[in-house]
Amino acid sequence: MKFGEQLRSSTIREYQWYYIDYDGLKADLKHPSGGRSAGTNSSNSSPAAPPLRSSKSSRREWTEDDESRFVGKLETELEKVHTKQQVKVMEILRRIVVSEREVRDVVNRLNERGLAEEGPTEEEFMLLEEDLSDIIADVHDLAKFVQLNYTGFYKIIKKHDKMTGWHLKPVFDTRLKARPFYKENYDASVLKLSKLYDLVRTRGNPVKGDSAAGGSQASFIRHTTKYWVHPDNVTELKLIILKHLPVLVFNPSKEFDEQDTAITSIYYDNPETWDLYEGRLKKTEGAEAIRLRWYGGMQTETIFVERKTHREDWTGEKSVKARFALKEKNVNSYLRGDLLPAAIFEKARKEGKKSEKAIAEDERLAREIQWTVIKKGYKPVCRSFYHRTAFQLPADARVRISLDTELTMVREDNLNGVQRAGDNWRRMDIGIDYPFSQLPPSDVVRFPYAILEVKLQTQLGQEPPEWVRQLISSHLVEAVPKFSKFIHGTATLFPKHINLLPYWMPQMDVDIRKPATHDFGIHRAGHSATASTSDDEEDDDDYDSDDEQLPSAGRNGELSTQGAVRNGRPRALTTDMEDQTVERTTGEDVYLYDSDDDSDDDRLEEARRVGGWTYYQTLATTTAEAAAWRTWSILKATVPRPQATPVPRNERLEGLLGSGEIQQKRFKAPKGKKIYVPIRVEPKVYFAAERTFLGWLEFSIYIGTIAVTLLNFGTKAQNEATFVAAGAFTLLAIMSLCYAVGIYLYRSKAIRTRRAAKYYDKWGPTVLCGSMFVAVMLNFVFEGKSRDVW
Numbered sequence: 001m002k003f004g005e006q007l008r009s010s011t012i013r014e015y016q017w018y019y020i021d022y023d024g025l026k027a028d029l030k031h032p033s034g035g036r037s038a039g040t041n042s043s044n045s046s047p048a049a050p051p052l053r054s055s056k057s058s059r060r061e062w063t064e065d066d067e068s069r070f071v072g073k074l075e076t077e078l079e080k081v082h083t084k085q086q087v088k089v090m091e092i093l094r095r096i097v098v099s100e101r102e103v104r105d106v107v108n109r110l111n112e113r114g115l116a117e118e119g120p121t122e123e124e125f126m127l128l129e130e131d132l133s134d135i136i137a138d139v140h141d142l143a144k145f146v147q148l149n150y151t152g153f154y155k156i157i158k159k160h161d162k163m164t165g166w167h168l169k170p171v172f173d174t175r176l177k178a179r180p181f182y183k184e185n186y187d188a189s190v191l192k193l194s195k196l197y198d199l200v201r202t203r204g205n206p207v208k209g210d211s212a213a214g215g216s217q218a219s220f221i222r223h224t225t226k227y228w229v230h231p232d233n234v235t236e237l238k239l240i241i242l243k244h245l246p247v248l249v250f251n252p253s254k255e256f257d258e259q260d261t262a263i264t265s266i267y268y269d270n271p272e273t274w275d276l277y278e279g280r281l282k283k284t285e286g287a288e289a290i291r292l293r294w295y296g297g298m299q300t301e302t303i304f305v306e307r308k309t310h311r312e313d314w315t316g317e318k319s320v321k322a323r324f325a326l327k328e329k330n331v332n333s334y335l336r337g338d339l340l341p342a343a344i345f346e347k348a349r350k351e352g353k354k355s356e357k358a359i360a361e362d363e364r365l366a367r368e369i370q371w372t373v374i375k376k377g378y379k380p381v382c383r384s385f386y387h388r389t390a391f392q393l394p395a396d397a398r399v400r401i402s403l404d405t406e407l408t409m410v411r412e413d414n415l416n417g418v419q420r421a422g423d424n425w426r427r428m429d430i431g432i433d434y435p436f437s438q439l440p441p442s443d444v445v446r447f448p449y450a451i452l453e454v455k456l457q458t459q460l461g462q463e464p465p466e467w468v469r470q471l472i473s474s475h476l477v478e479a480v481p482k483f484s485k486f487i488h489g490t491a492t493l494f495p496k497h498i499n500l501l502p503y504w505m506p507q508m509d510v511d512i513r514k515p516a517t518h519d520f521g522i523h524r525a526g527h528s529a530t531a532s533t534s535d536d537e538e539d540d541d542d543y544d545s546d547d548e549q550l551p552s553a554g555r556n557g558e559l560s561t562q563g564a565v566r567n568g569r570p571r572a573l574t575t576d577m578e579d580q581t582v583e584r585t586t587g588e589d590v591y592l593y594d595s596d597d598d599s600d601d602d603r604l605e606e607a608r609r610v611g612g613w614t615y616y617q618t619l620a621t622t623t624a625e626a627a628a629w630r631t632w633s634i635l636k637a638t639v640p641r642p643q644a645t646p647v648p649r650n651e652r653l654e655g656l657l658g659s660g661e662i663q664q665k666r667f668k669a670p671k672g673k674k675i676y677v678p679i680r681v682e683p684k685v686y687f688a689a690e691r692t693f694l695g696w697l698e699f700s701i702y703i704g705t706i707a708v709t710l711l712n713f714g715t716k717a718q719n720e721a722t723f724v725a726a727g728a729f730t731l732l733a734i735m736s737l738c739y740a741v742g743i744y745l746y747r748s749k750a751i752r753t754r755r756a757a758k759y760y761d762k763w764g765p766t767v768l769c770g771s772m773f774v775a776v777m778l779n780f781v782f783e784g785k786s787r788d789v790w
Contacts, residue, residue: 191247241403334366383409
């Protein structure tokens with residue numbers, strides 16, 4: 001679906017008069033003398049008569065008057081969108097304040113009622129819940145409105161620069177920053193709505209307990225799965241989750257501060273061997289990750305030294321994460337070995353706030369990490385920064401969901417003669433000032449998606465709630481099992497040093513947005529969330545071909561491109577190579593949907609404007625490509641090939657993948673690199689390989705026994721026939737032995753190196769069976785000839 005069609009189909013009724021007049025501005029670019037005025041919004045008014053189309057040769061040049069008129073209309077559209085956004089934000093804030101007062105009043109009446117008095121009725125709570133749901137839908141609609149208009153402005157500017165040759169983007173960026181309607185922070189509203197909705201949902205009795213971890217984190221087993229979330233879906237996802245789980249707040253009495261949600265980690269490794277990286281990537285038994293983490297800004301004094309250890313399932317143990325707290329001023333001396341663990345915990349022993357057993361465990365951990373860092377030469381290599389929004393019932397960790405946004409990886413090493421961290425345990429030229437615009441592009445990677453982490457309690461075989469199952473199977477998320485910030489940051493920041501890449505790297509160039517597979521999301525009760533009042537379906541000509549293909553619409557015409565990123569700041573798709581190399585280096589404004597692939601008509605039109613040899617070369621190239629594609633399509637249609645038998649999907653697969661066609665794509669690693677695919681290896685896998693080898697060995701012994709019997713017990717009269725038959729069986733036995741040994745060595749090495757090898761063989765058994773048939777037939781023919789049967 002092209003953006004103009006998507007804008008029309010996603011129009012929200014309340015905002016229908018305030019969207020950017022994308023079609024009108026586009027018409028002005030095509031027909032500067034006869035385009036529609038910007039005041040006529042094609043998405044929310046009756047369509048005007050389309051101007052007469054002129055041929056490409058008769059299209060006149062873009063003049064300064066045309067530019068001034070277009071910029072004026074663009075300014076008018078920007079002011080219209082910005083004003084509506086500001087008015088709606090104020091309205092939502094006022095509604096939240098009123099709802100908060102009403103909820104507090106109802107809860108106070110409930111808590112202060114006497115024994116003979118009746119408290120608030122169920123109907124009052126239902127009305128409050130309905131009102132809060134309506135506010136949540138308003139926040140969702142506003143985020144969608146902002147995202148669509150922001151995309152529209154950027155795309156129309158790009159179209160302008162492409163069609164006219166006048167460069168408006170640098171100038172308009174400044175004007176757009178003066179009216180930053182796309183930078184609205186929704187987190188404070190989400191937090192307030194979460195508190196109020198939790199009060200109403202629990203009828204004034206919210207769950208209370210330890211907010212820090214939901215009880216003892218070591219008292220149960222969690223099953224963790226990670227997902228990528230497209231920036232379009234972040235706000236909607238938060239609003240969906242808060243209707244089921246409250247936002248986890250560590251200090252409820254403190255006002256919301258954005259830096260409180262910031263989490264920063266410094267990962268350590270040996271920059272020569274990268275053994276921690278490869279161990280975590282391959283998931284070898286006992287693989288470790290060592291990191292130093294702090295919460296909030298750089299002024300935080302408490303640093304947590306953590307070690308994550310991977311355990312294979314067949315060991316009967318679970319992967320563990322252990323950590324201890326350390327003052328920031330002591331980190332360098334601890335890592336150098338000047339400060340011993342006994343001195344670190346001396347004060348804790350004197351204060352007696354922790355048990356002796358807990359202090360002894362922390363001291364043992366500190367001693368092991370210090371010894372490992374010093375002995376193996378671990379240095380800071382990578383920093384990860386993100387803002388985390390956690391959802392969980394206090395003291396109840398059956399379901400814990402965290403959403404990490406603005407994920408950024410930064411180099412911390414001193415390789416190539418560049419002193420980044422120096423002798424310090426972390427670099428000090430950056431803090432939590434996302435998007436870290438002061439850093440060179442080679443030192444920073446801004447991850448394009450949010451990371452959703454769902455942790456479910458799996459003890460006693462408990463099933464996850466239905467809403468969680470719908471969430472993780474919806475179009476809002478993309479499952480990426482075993483995704484690691486450390487692995488991804490190291491692989492992307494050190495391309496010259498890392499040759500083994502994680503399996504998800506090829507997915508970075510694939511748009512993860514999907515059409516809705518089932519009815520799941522934010523819906524406003526009572527009426528449709530979208531409306532389209534325009535019937536203008538003007539066909540797009542050559543200049544419209546740079547409108548990218550977006551995911552098709554789902555229920556009620558709504559696309560999966562809903563919501564906005566954290567803080568209302570949209571980000572670019574990973575397929576947008578232009579923004580990856582230019583816009584992202586500034587770190588200030590990163591756009592959506594600039595992943596258009598220029599069509600042949602666009603390339604020809606640009607080449608025609610250049611003229612000369614460039615035009616003829618482009619014409620020949622596009623003609624040859626089109627002819628080759630048509631020839632290939634005809635060959636594919638005419639050459640017969642086997643067709644797979646369609647198998648209907650079961651309910652589980654249909655719930656996960658939908659009923660549409662599943663597309664498959666084969667990925668290839670970059671030149672000189674290898675993609676590592678996780679392979680689960682257990683001891684029984686080795687035994688299975690050995691059993692297969694022993695099976696073929698037994699087969700070889702049987703064939704060899706037949707050959708020896710024929711050779712040693714044949715009569716002299718049958719000597720020639722017996723010798724030929726025995727020779728055939730002997731050759732077959734030797735082939736079988738060689739095959740068994742070769743395939744066993746190949747599979748054993750693949751298992752040891754955890755390589756994704758082919759563990760089936762359709763040719764070896766076939767050849768051996770065919771040879772067996774030939775040997776039996778030879779024996780039968782020569783035996784019959786010696787007996788004068790023929």
